[in-house]
Amino acid sequence: MTVLIEARDLALTFGETPALRGASLTVDAGEVLAIMGPSGSGKSTLLHCLAGILTPDSGEVHFNGRRIDTMNEARRSELRRRTFGFVFQFGQLVPELTAEENVALPLLFGGTSRAGALAQARPWFARLGLDGMQRRRSGELSGGQAQRIALARGLVARPQVLFADEPTGALDSLTGEQVMELLVGTAREQGTTVILVTHEPRVAAYADREAVVRDGRASTFAAERIAP
Numbered sequence: 259m260t261v262l263i264e265a266r267d268l269a270l271t272f273g274e275t276p277a278l279r280g281a282s283l284t285v286d287a288g289e290v291l292a293i294m295g296p297s298g299s300g301k302s303t304l305l306h307c308l309a310g311i312l313t314p315d316s317g318e319v320h321f322n323g324r325r326i327d328t329m330n331e332a333r334r335s336e337l338r339r340r341t342f343g344f345v346f347q348f349g350q351l352v353p354e355l356t357a358e359e360n361v362a363l364p365l366l367f368g369g370t371s372r373a374g375a376l377a378q379a380r381p382w383f384a385r386l387g388l389d390g391m392q393r394r395r396s397g398e399l400s401g402g403q404a405q406r407i408a409l410a411r412g413l414v415a416r417p418q419v420l421f422a423d424e425p426t427g428a429l430d431s432l433t434g435e436q437v438m439e440l441l442v443g444t445a446r447e448q449g450t451t452v453i454l455v456t457h458e459p460r461v462a463a464y465a466d467r468e469a470v471v472r473d474g475r476a477s478t479f480a481a482e483r484i485a486p
């Protein structure tokens with residue numbers, strides 16, 4: 259297995275609150291990794307450091323052999339745009355845009371023409387069981403539909419890594435499982451590495467490995483194989 263992302267001894271404090279205290283983790287290329295742990299233990303903070311959104315106070319983050327925590331913001335932002343995809347708990351679709359424009363956004367940001375981006379966005383609707391929803395705006399979609407559109411947006415540019423923070427947190431358990439099946443199925447098809455934060459064991463069960471963040475003040479991250 260090739261290590262794609264490595265976090266070494268990350269520490270990050272918000273004001274008086276230590277969110278990370280010596281977090282280390284490796285993520286292999288192509289794997290699906292679930293980050294678990296109690297509320298407030300530092301899961302989202304860790305995810306944001308791995309994705310180059312937050313800069314740790316100390317420690318190192320390496321992606322594909324390159325250190326990213328010391329890159330300037332312009333380079334990190336380019337890395338995020340070109341190489342990473344994101345899905346959050348509440349899909350965060352842009353309400354003024356149609357569903358297909360939302361899916362096309364990462365391509366538009368990457369410089370693809372509007373027509374080209376929409377042409378690449380459209381096949382995702384059939385693939386995710388969303389045919390007929392292309393022109394709807396987020397107010398006209400159910401939570402599960404909106405989250406599948408957010409998932410298409412996260413994957414449309416074929417990112418090397420998909421970062422997902424509680425991607426099923428706002429969904430009922432059946433809809434959540436459907437979204438997870440699509441997320442993991444599509445990511446595996448594309449060879450996209452997935453790092454997902456969840457507090458639900460049923461969601462983590464879709465992952466190849468589980469990393470447990472215990473208490474923001476603790477210093478260890480234990481990763482255990484839950485599937486061979």
Ligand SMILES: Nc1ncnc2c1ncn2[C@@H]1O[C@H](COP(=O)(O)OP(=O)(O)OP(=O)(O)O)[C@@H](O)[C@H]1O
Pocket residue numbers: 272273275276277295296297298299300301302303304457474
């Ligand atoms: N921007 C911020 N400003 C101040 N404190 C923050 C900020 N972000 C996170 N924290 C604090 O850092 C700690 C870790 O937060 P984090 O969101 O990483 O935890 P989490 O494990 O993802 O929690 P949850 O499961 O509830 O989402 C918490 O005590 C939180 O209150």
